[in-house]
Each structure stands twice: as C-alpha cells, then as structure tokens.
Amino acid sequence: MQQHDKLFTPGPVEVSAKTLAAFARPMIGHRGEDFKNLYRDIHPKLQTLFGTKQPVFLSTSSAWGVMEGAIRNVVRQNVLCCMCGAFSDKWLDVARRCGKNAEPLQVEWGKHIDAKDVDLALSSGKFDAVTLIHNETSTGVMNPLPEICATLAKYPDVALILDTVSSFSAVKIDMDELGIDVMLTGSQKALALPPGFSLFSVSEKAFARAEKIDNRGYYFDFLEFKKQQANWMTPTTPSIGHIYALQSKLEEIFEEGIDARLDRHEKTNALVHDWVRSRGFDFFAEEGFRSKTLTCVKNNRGIDVVDLVKRLRERHHIVIDPGYGKLKGKTFRLSNMGDETEETVSHLLACLDDVLK
Numbered sequence: 001m002q003q004h005d006k007l008f009t010p011g012p013v014e015v016s017a018k019t020l021a022a023f024a025r026p027m028i029g030h031r032g033e034d035f036k037n038l039y040r041d042i043h044p045k046l047q048t049l050f051g052t053k054q055p056v057f058l059s060t061s062s063a064w065g066v067m068e069g070a071i072r073n074v075v076r077q078n079v080l081c082c083m084c085g086a087f088s089d090k091w092l093d094v095a096r097r098c099g100k101n102a103e104p105l106q107v108e109w110g111k112h113i114d115a116k117d118v119d120l121a122l123s124s125g126k127f128d129a130v131t132l133i134h135n136e137t138s139t140g141v142m143n144p145l146p147e148i149c150a151t152l153a154k155y156p157d158v159a160l161i162l163d164t165v166s167s168f169s170a171v172k173i174d175m176d177e178l179g180i181d182v183m184l185t186g187s188q189k190a191l192a193l194p195p196g197f198s199l200f201s202v203s204e205k206a207f208a209r210a211e212k213i214d215n216r217g218y219y220f221d222f223l224e225f226k227k228q229q230a231n232w233m234t235p236t237t238p239s240i241g242h243i244y245a246l247q248s249k250l251e252e253i254f255e256e257g258i259d260a261r262l263d264r265h266e267k268t269n270a271l272v273h274d275w276v277r278s279r280g281f282d283f284f285a286e287e288g289f290r291s292k293t294l295t296c297v298k299n300n301r302g303i304d305v306v307d308l309v310k311r312l313r314e315r316h317h318i319v320i321d322p323g324y325g326k327l328k329g330k331t332f333r334l335s336n337m338g339d340e341t342e343e344t345v346s347h348l349l350a351c352l353d354d355v356l357k
C-alpha cells in the first residue's frame, strides 16, 4: 500500500490492503446470480456474528441511516433514549425529527447507563421502545448490556434498538439470547471496512410491529429489506464494493476464530490501559464500564493535545483523535479496533512516548 497516515482513530479505522483489494474488485449486477451467491455466502457468517437466526440485512448507508430507520420502523409513539455521550445523545434529536415522542434518560458523559434507571423509566408504562448504544465511542464507555437486557425482558411490549457500531465482532453480543429487537453496526469502526455501509438484523417482534406502523418510508423500510433478502437481494442498488470487502473480512474473522478475535481485542485494550496508568494519565470513562475497543484518555496531565496529535502525524504518520466535540483537548482517543495487534498497538504507544518526551 502507498505510504499514508495510519488511522488509530475510533472511526474510521485503518483499512488493510487486503480489504481494499476486495473493495476494488470488478462490479457485478445486483439482480443476478453472482450477487445472490455473494449474499448467500456471507449470510451464515453474519448470523453467527450477530448471534441470531433472523435475517441480516445489508444497508448502503452509514449507521445513522439504519438508526433513523429503526426509529421509523419500530417506535410506535414513545421512545426512551438512553444517553451517555455524543452518539447516544443525538438519537433523541433524530427520534424527534422522525415525529416520535422521545424522552431522555441522560447520564453525565463518562458514566454508564444503569439498568435500574432503565427499569424505573419503563415502569411508567409510557414507552414502547428504547434506544441504546452498547459502546459509546465519544466517551469510551461500554454499557452493561446483559443487565439492561435482563431489565428489558420484564417489559415484553417494549422493543430494544441497539447500536453496536464500535463493538460488533470485537465483544460478544448474542442478539437472540439477549432479546435485542434491532441490532445494527456500521462498516468503518469495529469491522475495519471503508465507511458508508451498515449491517442490521431485526427480531420477529420488531417485524410484526413494523407491519402496523405507517410512514416507514422506503429506503429503510425493514419489511422491504425482509422481502428482498428472501431472494438474496437488497431493496436498492447496494455498494457491491463494500460487500466484497465484507466477504473478505468475514473470511479473515473466521480464519482467526471468533474467540481469538475477542481475545486479541482484550489484549490490545489492556496494553493501552497499562500505558495510560503507567504514564500518569487517567481514563475518561468510569471504572468497570470501559470500552474494549477504544480508550478515551483524560488529559489530567494538561498536555497540549492538538499539538500531540499534530506531532504524532508528522513524525510517525499515525493519526489519533484529539477528543470528540466538547471533549476536544480535554481527552484523546486511542482505538484498538479492527485489525490491530499487540505489535501494532505497542508501536502506537512507543510513538506516543516519543512525542510526549
């Protein structure tokens, strides 16, 4: 691959030469046998990664398309938005723009969503759906999914819409077992594919609900996706390049083995955590709820973060993030998502040491 600045940002992440080669394969028609065979080939692997027997859909949009689609297809009227950072906070606004009554369950950035608070809010009987982000990429918080799902199980008439954009395939999430109604992920983060594509799956309960909801639109109509998937097709012309890249990535994931992949993320994440502690930095996310795929480092040492990012790029051709939105300069984020190994993450940390000294 040509010399370039390597991304250790928590999205988009570095895309390997192998994936880019698959992305650049010659086109095929999306209504022919070649496409159907391609979809057929990747589908069982996707179901395994989602932990579901339900169909898995291919959406030519970034994750927000499916996040908005989930609101339009699954929320009857009142949705509780669990908010703990930039992405989860924005979902409230998106739900309101779709004409739904959305209410916040807001915690301070850096804190997690507590299942007890979800329980309290749902006990009002007011809500028919909940939005939750598993791994809040802006703050580096990973929410306690099993506990929250156990709470949701007490409310069978409430649908759970879950974003796993920055945790999918890096942390185990069993959609069927956990009772998740819509589970979605994007391409450019945990999966290390080029941006502009997403994947999602929908429970029977959510399909049944969608049938009774008007104004689902067309591009993200879940029932349209379901009908087309039954014939191994997508509703509209998909980004074929992304699907080739996905096929290549899935082969890699299953060659490595899912458990080995989870373990690799544990280990690379632990390396970053050790570095943070030993260099006198702190974590932005509270203890016990820290992401396994990225680390949001608190700038308690008062360094010039923008300058750090600049020097890292100039000297080592490595790009990190200087903090999301209002956290810019107060934090910086280091990603261990995608293809990173103990070797590549150790290199990142050595380069950080070099520019910090």
Ligand SMILES: *Cc1c(COP(=O)(O)O)cnc(C)c1O
Pocket: 011, 062, 063, 064, 065, 087, 133, 135, 136, 137, 138, 163, 164, 165, 166, 186, 189, 195, 196
């Ligand atoms: C990046 C991100 C998104 C948004 O993805 P787009 O590709 O910009 O649509 C949503 N949720 C989480 C958790 C993210 O990290």
